[in-house]
Amino acid sequence: MKIRFWPALLILIVVAVTMRLGFWQRDRAHQKEALNAQIVAFEHAPAQPVGVEPMPLKSIEFHRVEARGEFLPERVVYLDNRPYNDQPGFYVVMPLKLEGGGYVLVNRGWLPRNLADRTGIEPYETPKGLVDVQGIARANASQAFELGSGGSAAHKEIRQNLDIRSYAAETGLAFQPFVIQQTNNTGDKLVRDWPAPTLGVERNYGYMFQWWGMAAAAIAFGLYAACRAAKKGDARNEGDEADEADEEAENHA
Template sequence: MSESSRRWIVLAATLLVMALTARLGVWQLSRATQKEALQASVDSRRALPPLAAADLARDATAAADQRHRRIGVSGRWLPQHTIYLENRQRQARPGFEVLTPLELAPGDVVLVQRGWAPRDLHDRTRVPTVATPAGVIAIEARIAPAPARLYSFASDERGPLRQNLDLDAFARETGLALRPLSLQQLDAAADGLSRDWPAPAVDVHRHYGYAFQWFALCALVAALYVWFQLIRPRRRR
């Protein structure tokens, strides 16, 4: 291969790598812009006045539009269907997220994320005792999607102690007419649960960090080409 051909191949490879890394950097910036728009949407919904209980969504599309809105509802707890999601951490402490269905009216139920409780360090299967008042109660809450899923080898979990909970599967299992959303309880209650709910993870800064890495790699490739293909040969001559 001639020296001229080799130089053209090196130039083509350099331009290809630079184009690829620059494109990846631009893509990360676009992802950051999308996440910033999502964060702005979350903040604006949280700032809206509380939603009326009668307006709580009954279908998945409307439920997505109501996420992060505050709402006040009343109903009866169904403690026999309480679920404890394990391996949920708060401040590096292992624990459970406690979920209990709330019957708003006969045949109308919503799943409530009631709060977090620490795990028994000596017996991981021991669930906390949570006070659940009988009769009609009123709670203040925030509309939220179902709890985040963790990796699990079990595809069909049963019983009160679980790793994940799928709303549709839980509705079929219990026969409850669940709405396609859940509520995160906000008001104080004498049940011993923590309601310090983590903010939605938007991770904007992570995308900016990735973009910087790709642009830095693009600049490094360009600098290496200039040094080895232009400056160094001239210095040798």
């Protein structure tokens, strides 16, 4: 069976690329599984105190933390389009001025939307003076899809997302590079039923099987095309042999 060089090379390239992408998705799934195991371990580890010294995000994300300080309600930000049990609402994000110096952003919890007024904020409590905050260190206060700059023209505290560095430049406050997702109750009427971190391991495995399926399909197509070309070649050879036999018979006649 004669194999044509360029079609065979193309199929080999497709197989190599799709197999590699499949292995890459598998490795990503394994990394996320390892991270999930770390998150579970962090849940049972002692809480780390947050102070004035910067704590790198890579070393603190998903860890339990605790901080003591004073909330700054005049700097509050309401993250819009954060539903809870199919009810529209906000996340209340507020700076905490740490007792020993420095600042950290705290996602205090969920607040329902005033259905009669889109920009209306339902009442909630903010503790005065020093308060102890416990929670989980997260890279941000939650990220939602955003078109443009987001926010509300009528209520500047309402935003779609909040970037820590941008907000630090805006306010002039030196924030820790993470947000505390508060878990303890401070009697403020906010909901703290936080969703578990979504790592998407199942999606990576799904993509892995898709890429490997494409590789298998490319191999099957290559074998099918080669067999079909071989059959056509055999049929053409048989036809040529028949023509030669007829010519010989005519010559003898």
